[in-house]
Amino acid sequence: MKTLSTSRPKRLAFQPKAFLAKSGLGRTILDLKKRQTVFAQGDAADAVFYVQKGRIKLTVISKRGKEATIALLGTGNFLGEECIAAIQPQRMATATAITPTTLLKIERKEMARVLHEEKLFSEVFVSYLLARNTRIQEDLVDQLFNSSEKRLARALLLLAQFGKESAPETVIPKISQETLAEMIGTTRSRVSFFMNRFRKLGFIEYNGKLSVHSSLLNIILHD
Amino acid sequence: MKTLSTSRPKRLAFQPKAFLAKSGLGRTILDLKKRQTVFAQGDAADAVFYVQKGRIKLTVISKRGKEATIALLGTGNFLGEECIAAIQPQRMATATAITPTTLLKIERKEMARVLHEEKLFSEVFVSYLLARNTRIQEDLVDQLFNSSEKRLARALLLLAQFGKESAPETVIPKISQETLAEMIGTTRSRVSFFMNRFRKLGFIEYNGKLSVHSSLLNIILHD
DNA sequence: CTGGAAATGTTCAATATAGAACACCGCCGC
DNA sequence: GCGGCGGTGTTCTATATTGAACATTTCCAG
Numbered sequence: 405m406k407t408l409s410t411s412r413p414k415r416l417a418f419q420p421k422a423f424l425a426k427s428g429l430g431r432t433i434l435d436l437k438k439r440q441t442v443f444a445q446g447d448a449a450d451a452v453f454y455v456q457k458g459r460i461k462l463t464v465i466s467k468r469g470k471e472a473t474i475a476l477l478g479t480g481n482f483l484g485e486e487c488i489a490a491i492q493p494q495r496m497a498t499a500t501a502i503t504p505t506t507l508l509k510i511e512r513k514e515m516a517r518v519l520h521e522e523k524l525f526s527e528v529f530v531s532y533l534l535a536r537n538t539r540i541q542e543d544l545v546d547q548l549f550n551s552s553e554k555r556l557a558r559a560l561l562l563l564a565q566f567g568k569e570s571a572p573e574t575v576i577p578k579i580s581q582e583t584l585a586e587m588i589g590t591t592r593s594r595v596s597f598f599m600n601r602f603r604k605l606g607f608i609e610y611n612g613k614l615s616v617h618s619s620l621l622n623i624i625l626h627d
Numbered sequence: 628m629k630t631l632s633t634s635r636p637k638r639l640a641f642q643p644k645a646f647l648a649k650s651g652l653g654r655t656i657l658d659l660k661k662r663q664t665v666f667a668q669g670d671a672a673d674a675v676f677y678v679q680k681g682r683i684k685l686t687v688i689s690k691r692g693k694e695a696t697i698a699l700l701g702t703g704n705f706l707g708e709e710c711i712a713a714i715q716p717q718r719m720a721t722a723t724a725i726t727p728t729t730l731l732k733i734e735r736k737e738m739a740r741v742l743h744e745e746k747l748f749s750e751v752f753v754s755y756l757l758a759r760n761t762r763i764q765e766d767l768v769d770q771l772f773n774s775s776e777k778r779l780a781r782a783l784l785l786l787a788q789f790g791k792e793s794a795p796e797t798v799i800p801k802i803s804q805e806t807l808a809e810m811i812g813t814t815r816s817r818v819s820f821f822m823n824r825f826r827k828l829g830f831i832e833y834n835g836k837l838s839v840h841s842s843l844l845n846i847i848l849h850d
Numbered sequence: 851c852t853g854g855a856a857a858t859g860t861t862c863a864a865t866a867t868a869g870a871a872c873a874c875c876g877c878c879g880c
Numbered sequence: 881g882c883g884g885c886g887g888t889g890t891t892c893t894a895t896a897t898t899g900a901a902c903a904t905t906t907c908c909a910g
Contacts (some may be wrong), residue, residue: 432852464768465848472771474764489757496761519753523743530742533756535714538719540763542696545687547770548695548812561899589771591868596889601783627690723859774896814898819859835906 418560432509442483442499446614449487449495450512455479458505463586469570473586474503475540478566482532487512488519503577547589555588557625560608576614585619637702651752655732665722665730672710672718675738678702681728682800685720687808696809698763699725705755710735711742723802725802778811779821780848783831787839797836 407555434453436442445465453513455477462474462483474497477483487493493512510518519526546555564574581599602608607620657676658666665676665820668688678700685697685706697720699707710716716735733741742749769778787797806821808815830843 429755466768467771468772470772472768481732485757486722486761489754496764520746522751523834526749529751530749530756531712533753537756537760537763538709540760540767541719544763544770545689545697547767549689549691549693582887586636590832592888593869593890594867596887600889722875776896816860816899817897819857823859830874 425582434507434509436505438503439503440501443495444498445495447495449484452485452510452515453483454508455481455483456506456508458501460505461502464497471543471586473583487582488515509599548573552588552590552594553598554625556595557621559584559588560616561618561621561625564618573617574615576616633669657730657732659724659728661724661726666718666719668718670718672707672716673735675708675710676706678704678706679729679730679731681724682726683728684723687720696806696807711738715827775813775817776821777813777848779807779818780844782807782811783839784841784844784848786800787841796840797838799839
């Protein structure tokens with residue numbers, strides 16, 4: 405029942421779609437509906453995916469059946485890279501579409517080949533890995549330092565920026581309290597509690613749509 | 628006051644020392660004493676380091692002065708990779724030697740060049756990034772799912788394996804309860820409490836040296 | 851050897867959190 | 881309109897955790 409991570413790709417002068425097409429890769433295109441899964445935790449891992457459009461949720465399930473959301477991935481993110489290095493690769497998380505999504509599928513071997521032969525692609529991929537690294541690390545630090553209230557504030561702020569270039573006050577795509585709880589590592593009742601507190605304080609608003617006042621939420625987050 | 632991460636490099640047929648020497652890199656060798664710092668959080672980031680020998684601790688400090696240990700890095704690990712991708716790179720953590728340590732220093736530009744021109748090096752580096760990624764992710768999941776008691780058990784198990792190939796019962800290099808607390812995200816008094824519980828239960832022993840019975844600790848960890 | 855610093859064991863009250871339980875929507879299919 | 885059913889708001893109790901305080905032990909430097 406837990407997690408957090410809305411990875412934002414670096415902006416690069418790189419057209420993966422065109423590139424992948426040219427290099428004979430990415431011939432395989434997957435279209436997923438909401439709630440369809442790309443792969444499940446424990447599956448054999450033999451391909452990497454690239455998010456062309458849409459949103460993917462990465463979740464892990466514990467022995468006790470608790471669920472944690474490791475990351476939300478959007479356009480320009482890679483998925484399932486773990487298969488490249490490992491000897492006998494297994495998916496460590498379950499990937500599920502949370503909106504209609506288009507993916508490019510790249511077979512493991514192909515990925516290895518392109519990584520070797522295409523400098524530009526390789527460079528982009530390394531950048532991506534570095535960015536993701538720092539993102540996960542930030543999430544970890546957040547967990548280590550902050551209370552669940554602050555983690556929620558941070559999660560909302562990150563969601564507000566997801567896909568957008570910074571906007572002071574943003575409408576957040578529909579996301580259940582249950583998922584939020586999984587993202588920040590707490591219970592739904594706790595999320596409900598804080599959401600209402602934030603609302604009373606005027607940090608967020610929601611009837612049908614959820615919108616946040618980033619500047620105000622930031623105050624909570626930074627003390 | 629918090630964290631966790633003992634990254635283990637993949638074993639690869641690759642002699643970084645020889646390689647770096649050959650490619651005209653790694654001319655700069657740093658020898659650090661215990662407690663010396665490589666770089667500090669907030670510093671400008673203009674070089675990557677490679678651990679030749681010894682141990683490095685990565686820590687982050689929060690606004691409130693709490694400290695978290697993000698990772699322990701040993702032989703074969705890279706350090707400060709974040710400078711490669713970012714536009715105006717800043718060190719996100721402080722790196723401190725916890726044993727006498729030898730590092731190879733690779734200037735940012737040099738790193739970029741080698742990454743482009745040396746396939747083998749590039750491959751090793753990507754592998755490293757992937758391994759580190761999954762390691763941090765595991766730490767995050769650990770935080771999201773487990774209680775501080777289990778996190779401590781996990782930290783001890785990981786320390787026992789650090790550098791070694793699996794050993795059922797291992798002596799762990801000296802590490803303070805304070806650092807352990809920073810690694811798993813709790814207080815020292817809590818660590819002390821659990822350490823004594825583990826000792827009473829026969830999971831660990833310590834007078835001068837600390838040694839763990841991996842199989843027993845594993846039971847705690849996996850329920 | 852000796853004083854002080856650092857690490858450790860232990861306690862305690864104040865809080866935060868988990869987890870389960872229940873009522874209440876609001877929407878949708880039929 | 882009638883059931884559901886998923887998402888919410890809310891409450892409550894048992895635990896876990898913090899954070900500070902203090903005593904004791906270990907470790908060194910001089």
